[in-house]
Structure formats: C-alpha cells, structure tokens
Amino acid sequence: MKKHFSNQQALLTDRARYLWLVLGTTLSFLAVSGRWELSLAAWLSPLLLLRFTRTIRPLIGCFLAWLVQVSTMLIFLAESGLLHPGWIVVFPLFGTVLTLPYLLDRLLAPRLSQVSLVLASLLFPCCQAACEYLISFTPYGGLISLAYTQYGNLPLLQLISVTGIYGVSFIVAWFASVGNGIWERHFAWPRIRPLTLLYSGALVLVLLFGCLRLTFFAPSSQTVRIAGISAAASTSQNTPSPREMMQMVQSNPAHLRALLAALDNEMLNRTQAEARAGAKIVVWPEVGAQVLASDKASLLTQAAALARTEHIYLDMGLGVFQPPATIYDQAILIDPQGRILSTYNKVHPVPGLDPFGPSENQPPVVETPYGRLSTAICFDADFPPLMQEAGSQGVDIMLLPSNDWQASDPWHSQNATFRAIENGYSLVRQASNGLAITIDDEGYVLAATDYFTTDQQTMIAYVPVKGTWTLYSRVGDLFAWLCLAEVLALAGMGVWQRKQAWTAVDADLPLEGSAFQEGKNKATGPTF
Missing domain, CATH: 3.60.110.10 (Carbon-nitrogen hydrolase)
Incomplete structure (x- = not known):
C-alpha cells in the first residue's frame, strides 16, 4: 500500500513538472516583444520554467528550456515579419544564450543556497541581464529584452533612468528566482522571510522611486x-x-x-x-x-x-x-x-x-x-x-x-x-x-x-x-557590467561549493542539504 502511494505521488509530481513546462512555454510566447504580448506573462513564464528545470535532471531540463527559448525567438520573428534567412539562423543562437541563466541556476544555485539563499536568488537575474547585454553587441542590437514587455508601466520604467533596460530585466527575472525559492520551501514563513522581505522591499523602493520621479520631477513646462x-x-x-x-x-x-x-x-x-x-x-x-x-x-x-x-x-x-x-x-x-x-x-x-x-x-x-x-x-x-x-x-x-x-x-x-x-x-x-x-x-x-x-x-x-539629468546618461551600462561581474563571482562560488561537497562525499563526511542529496541521487533531482 505504501509503495502504491509513493508511485502515485511520483506520478503526480512528474505530471506537475510538465504542467509547469507547458504553462511556462505558453506564457513565454505571450511575453515576446512583438505584436501580441502580455506584460504579466513576462513575470510568470520564467518562474514556471525555472520551477521545471529545478525539479528534473539538468540535461533534460536545460534541453527543454533551450527548445522553449528557441521557439520563442521564432515566434518573435514570425510575429514581426522577420522570417528572413539571416534572422532565422541568428535568433535561435540568441535563444541558446538566453538558456544560460536556466543552466547556471540549475547547476549552481542549489550549492549557493547552502551559503545564502539571497545569493542563490541573484544568480538567475544577474545572468539574464548579462546575457541580454551580450546580445546587444551583435548587429541586431538590443531588440531582445524582458524590459520591453513592461511598456506602459511608467513607475517601474523610471528605473531605466538609472540602470538602463537591464535593471527592469533584473527585477522581472529576480521575481522568478525568489518565487521559486519560496515555492521550494513550501511557503514556510520562517525559512522564506529574509528573501521575501528583501525582494518585496526592493520592488517597493523601485516603484516608489518611479512614482516620486513622475510626481515631483515633471518635464519643463515650456x-x-x-x-x-x-x-x-x-x-x-x-x-x-x-x-x-x-x-x-x-x-x-x-x-x-x-x-x-x-x-x-x-x-x-x-x-x-x-x-x-x-x-x-x-x-x-x-x-x-x-x-x-x-x-x-x-x-x-x-x-x-x-x-x-x-x-x-x-x-x-x-x-x-x-x-x-x-x-x-x-x-x-x-x-x-x-x-x-x-x-x-x-x-x-x-x-x-x-x-x-x-x-x-x-x-x-x-x-x-x-x-x-x-x-x-x-x-x-x-x-x-x-x-x-x-x-x-x-x-x-x-x-x-x-x-x-x-x-x-x-x-x-x-x-x-x-x-x-x-x-x-x-x-x-x-x-x-x-x-x-x-x-x-x-x-x-x-x-x-x-x-x-x-x-x-x-x-x-x-x-x-x-x-532632465539621468544617471544612465552619465554611466551608461554600468549596471549590466556589474551583473556580468556578479555572475562570474557567483559561478566561482558555486563551483567551489560543488567541489567542497564532493570532497566531503569522497572523505565520507556527513552532509546535509541539496548538494549532498543531488550528488548521491541524481535520478530524483535535488531535495530542498
């Protein structure tokens, strides 16, 4: 009876994983900066895709995330009337680049969470902003960004006067990693309180800054x-x-x-x-x-x-x-x-x-x-x-x-x-x-x-x-460079944590947490 219940639970869990994938994929098609888009979809799609990749083997999860990103790029081209040979070749490559945040998160975030849940949550948004920035160096410029999906949200968009578009992409992607961290910890308030309060406070400050700028710094009346x-x-x-x-x-x-x-x-x-x-x-x-x-x-x-x-x-x-x-x-x-x-x-x-x-x-x-x-x-x-x-x-x-x-x-x-x-x-x-x-x-x-x-x-x-004067007009894409530096720093820390975990396993030392569980049982995915 117990074995039957376990099998049923595993089946439901497996179905739920692919439900997140299907919903995340559908929403990603509505979060393309094209003719049809839904700004809320840009917040929810990364969360659902991140939840999927975190609950399945890295190779399978990241491959399917790659298919979603490439398909999204092709949907963007089709909506925009840009199905030309060069674009069809290049934009799937952009989809490959935009899969990197999911790959790094899957491989390194569980280890980083052993050091700090907050640090682990920063890996995905920093990588998202950095990847968008790297794509902007191509002859296609900055056409691809989560920020563009938020057109019309003026309180939020005032942030780009400081950080450029990459700040808005960071905030949207950070919502995904924070939401996933809360989800993994089963919404247990004592465990999620620091991360929840930090993100909520940051988002409130961003929106407050936007409202103050819109209210008290109106353009010239002449x-x-x-x-x-x-x-x-x-x-x-x-x-x-x-x-x-x-x-x-x-x-x-x-x-x-x-x-x-x-x-x-x-x-x-x-x-x-x-x-x-x-x-x-x-x-x-x-x-x-x-x-x-x-x-x-x-x-x-x-x-x-x-x-x-x-x-x-x-x-x-x-x-x-x-x-x-x-x-x-x-x-x-x-x-x-x-x-x-x-x-x-x-x-x-x-x-x-x-x-x-x-x-x-x-x-x-x-x-x-x-x-x-x-x-x-x-x-x-x-x-x-x-x-x-x-x-x-x-x-x-x-x-x-x-x-x-x-x-x-x-x-x-x-x-x-x-x-x-x-x-x-x-x-x-x-x-x-x-x-x-x-x-x-x-x-x-x-x-x-x-x-x-x-x-x-x-x-x-x-x-x-x-x-009017803006910080971005003076410092340019400094925020994007900081995100890139943060990705390198967090990746180094995650690799070090991985090495330490496996060193402990080889030495037959007792370990707790996801790093040990995933190292011992890759088939079942990480335990949080």
Missing part, C-alpha cells in the same frame, strides 16, 4: 510645436524600391526623376503647410524624400530656402541614390537661416534588410532656442550606447526619422521610447509604415499617429524644450 510628416500612402506606393531604381536609372532616368520629384515636392509642400500652421521644427521619416546623388544639391537648396522663409528647423530623412548601386540613408538638419547644421548617416543598418553598410557617425548635437537637438535614424535607437552618446551631452530633444513595416507596428516604436527615459530627453519618432510617436523624458505619450489608419500621416506634438 514647449515647442513639432510636426512629423510622411508622404501620402498613394505617393509612397508609386515610389520605386532600391532594386527598381537600379534598373530605372539605366533604362529610364527621366521617368525615375519624375517619380522621385513627386515624392520630394509633396514633402516640401506639406512642410510649408505645417510651418504656417505654427510648427517650429518639422521632422521627416527615414527616406521620407529620395533623390539621385546628382540632384541632391538642388533638393537641399529648395529645403534650405523653405526653412529660411518659414523660420523653421527641418530634419530631413533623405535617401540618396548614387548609381549604379550605392545608397545613403541620411538625416539632414537645416536651421531657420537655411544652413545645414549636420548630415547624419545611419550607423546601424537592419541586417539583411537595409541595402547599405554601417557608418561611423555619432548623433550630432546642436544648440537652438528650443533646447539641444540631436538626430539618429530608426534602427539606431535599438542600440542604447549610441543613443546614450547624445544623452551624455545633455540633449533635450532627440529627432528620430524612421521607417517600419506593418508587422512591427507598434512594438518597434514603443521600444524606441525607452531611450528617452534612459537619457532624459524627449523623443520624436516620425515613422512611415508604422507608429509615429512623441514622448517626454518620463515616458508620457505626447502624440501618436499610425501610418496605417490615415492616408496623410501628420503628428503634431508640443514638446518640452528642456530635458
């Missing part, structure tokens, strides 16, 4: 009217693609010039209309106008004359085609005197999608009566260190000409808004084929308009002319 404009969808559809331009410049250059002139003239006319309606700064989207290199000087002369006549700052998103096959993706800033203040070339092209290579620009910074202005282009905003270069120079308004596609609407624009909170500047992201959005330095949306819900997209925003 504003400037900024207009973001895009050409009508009907005009854009008649504009040839880069490949078509390469063919037409050889076969029918006159017709190509006529098509590009229609686009450029519309942008100039709409700029004049918004200037006369009161805009002091006008922003075009990425490649909002297009021109042959031989005609660029003529277009710039017209734009400069317009800026001078209407007394505006004009940030031109401009695609310049140099036959036979060279393309420049530029943002050109012109002042009210008609002078070209800066010419910025896109630093980070989208791998496999943009038909040009990277440049080595830094975001320009210019003094104006409306604060310090800077500009970058679209995918550049997925690289926090690049955007922090402008933040470190006290930029007040970041202009971000952009061009998306329907499957990236609205998540790509929403991700870009994190750069504003990090660096203490307002951000104006004028996007064709996506969501145009303007936010202030605390993350409040000042204006937004969707390219796919209007034929002639115009975004009007009254933007604070003064930004």
Whole structure:
C-alpha cells in the first residue's frame, strides 16, 4: 500500500513538472516583444520554467528550456515579419544564450543556497541581464529584452533612468528566482522571510522611486510645436524600391526623376503647410524624400530656402541614390537661416534588410532656442550606447526619422521610447509604415499617429524644450557590467561549493542539504 502511494505521488509530481513546462512555454510566447504580448506573462513564464528545470535532471531540463527559448525567438520573428534567412539562423543562437541563466541556476544555485539563499536568488537575474547585454553587441542590437514587455508601466520604467533596460530585466527575472525559492520551501514563513522581505522591499523602493520621479520631477513646462510628416500612402506606393531604381536609372532616368520629384515636392509642400500652421521644427521619416546623388544639391537648396522663409528647423530623412548601386540613408538638419547644421548617416543598418553598410557617425548635437537637438535614424535607437552618446551631452530633444513595416507596428516604436527615459530627453519618432510617436523624458505619450489608419500621416506634438539629468546618461551600462561581474563571482562560488561537497562525499563526511542529496541521487533531482 505504501509503495502504491509513493508511485502515485511520483506520478503526480512528474505530471506537475510538465504542467509547469507547458504553462511556462505558453506564457513565454505571450511575453515576446512583438505584436501580441502580455506584460504579466513576462513575470510568470520564467518562474514556471525555472520551477521545471529545478525539479528534473539538468540535461533534460536545460534541453527543454533551450527548445522553449528557441521557439520563442521564432515566434518573435514570425510575429514581426522577420522570417528572413539571416534572422532565422541568428535568433535561435540568441535563444541558446538566453538558456544560460536556466543552466547556471540549475547547476549552481542549489550549492549557493547552502551559503545564502539571497545569493542563490541573484544568480538567475544577474545572468539574464548579462546575457541580454551580450546580445546587444551583435548587429541586431538590443531588440531582445524582458524590459520591453513592461511598456506602459511608467513607475517601474523610471528605473531605466538609472540602470538602463537591464535593471527592469533584473527585477522581472529576480521575481522568478525568489518565487521559486519560496515555492521550494513550501511557503514556510520562517525559512522564506529574509528573501521575501528583501525582494518585496526592493520592488517597493523601485516603484516608489518611479512614482516620486513622475510626481515631483515633471518635464519643463515650456514647449515647442513639432510636426512629423510622411508622404501620402498613394505617393509612397508609386515610389520605386532600391532594386527598381537600379534598373530605372539605366533604362529610364527621366521617368525615375519624375517619380522621385513627386515624392520630394509633396514633402516640401506639406512642410510649408505645417510651418504656417505654427510648427517650429518639422521632422521627416527615414527616406521620407529620395533623390539621385546628382540632384541632391538642388533638393537641399529648395529645403534650405523653405526653412529660411518659414523660420523653421527641418530634419530631413533623405535617401540618396548614387548609381549604379550605392545608397545613403541620411538625416539632414537645416536651421531657420537655411544652413545645414549636420548630415547624419545611419550607423546601424537592419541586417539583411537595409541595402547599405554601417557608418561611423555619432548623433550630432546642436544648440537652438528650443533646447539641444540631436538626430539618429530608426534602427539606431535599438542600440542604447549610441543613443546614450547624445544623452551624455545633455540633449533635450532627440529627432528620430524612421521607417517600419506593418508587422512591427507598434512594438518597434514603443521600444524606441525607452531611450528617452534612459537619457532624459524627449523623443520624436516620425515613422512611415508604422507608429509615429512623441514622448517626454518620463515616458508620457505626447502624440501618436499610425501610418496605417490615415492616408496623410501628420503628428503634431508640443514638446518640452528642456530635458532632465539621468544617471544612465552619465554611466551608461554600468549596471549590466556589474551583473556580468556578479555572475562570474557567483559561478566561482558555486563551483567551489560543488567541489567542497564532493570532497566531503569522497572523505565520507556527513552532509546535509541539496548538494549532498543531488550528488548521491541524481535520478530524483535535488531535495530542498
């Protein structure tokens, strides 16, 4: 009878393990920073997956966790319309990197818990933040982060003004390891009290900091009217693609010039209309106008004359085609005197999608009566260190000409808004084929308009002319480096604990706790 009861209990335990896996996998698909996401899922999915990997053999658990991470990456690509060969190869590798927190936790956290339950709980979140940071060094930038799933949670997101996005990822992942520690100890208050109070206190302090920042450090009350404009969808559809331009410049250059002139003239006319309606700064989207290199000087002369006549700052998103096959993706800033203040070339092209290579620009910074202005282009905003270069120079308004596609609407624009909170500047992201959005330095949306819900997209925003100081703008990704250092330190401590445990076993010394139990009986998993 006793054996039958034990077998029944083991079966229920085994089923529960895989229930956590199924639920964790399902929630992970809803915690992807894509078109469909649920912010709560980002908190619960790691907890359930961590619970699964802690209750099964390391090799099996981590293999299945790897499958979940790779599948999640593929779901993200499918949702975002990015199922291109290069992305399909690279993003599963990112899934492999993001499996490391589960692997290290499974192998080392039980040993660390013999020293300190708090230290053991820090391994998983530090590794999560460090892995996200390491991925950001690839040509795909910081597209992958748990932090992005918390868009709209402004009290929590104020933390990134100190730590960058990795602080929010840390808090979310720490919830998983703390929750798992509480779960393993069967919610026994005397055993879980220190860890529970520590995490609860840390989360309360983070949210309190966010609320205080939102309440008592409001953006500047003085504003400037900024207009973001895009050409009508009907005009854009008649504009040839880069490949078509390469063919037409050889076969029918006159017709190509006529098509590009229609686009450029519309942008100039709409700029004049918004200037006369009161805009002091006008922003075009990425490649909002297009021109042959031989005609660029003529277009710039017209734009400069317009800026001078209407007394505006004009940030031109401009695609310049140099036959036979060279393309420049530029943002050109012109002042009210008609002078070209800066010419910025896109630093980070989208791998496999943009038909040009990277440049080595830094975001320009210019003094104006409306604060310090800077500009970058679209995918550049997925690289926090690049955007922090402008933040470190006290930029007040970041202009971000952009061009998306329907499957990236609205998540790509929403991700870009994190750069504003990090660096203490307002951000104006004028996007064709996506969501145009303007936010202030605390993350409040000042204006937004969707390219796919209007034929002639115009975004009007009254933007604070003064930004704010943030710690992140000065120290950059220091928090991520500290997480990486902490992972190395905890891993070293965990390896040492493992060695000590097995030394004791070999010497036939009495041991208690999970390290001994797991060493003696790997088949049943750790005992806590």
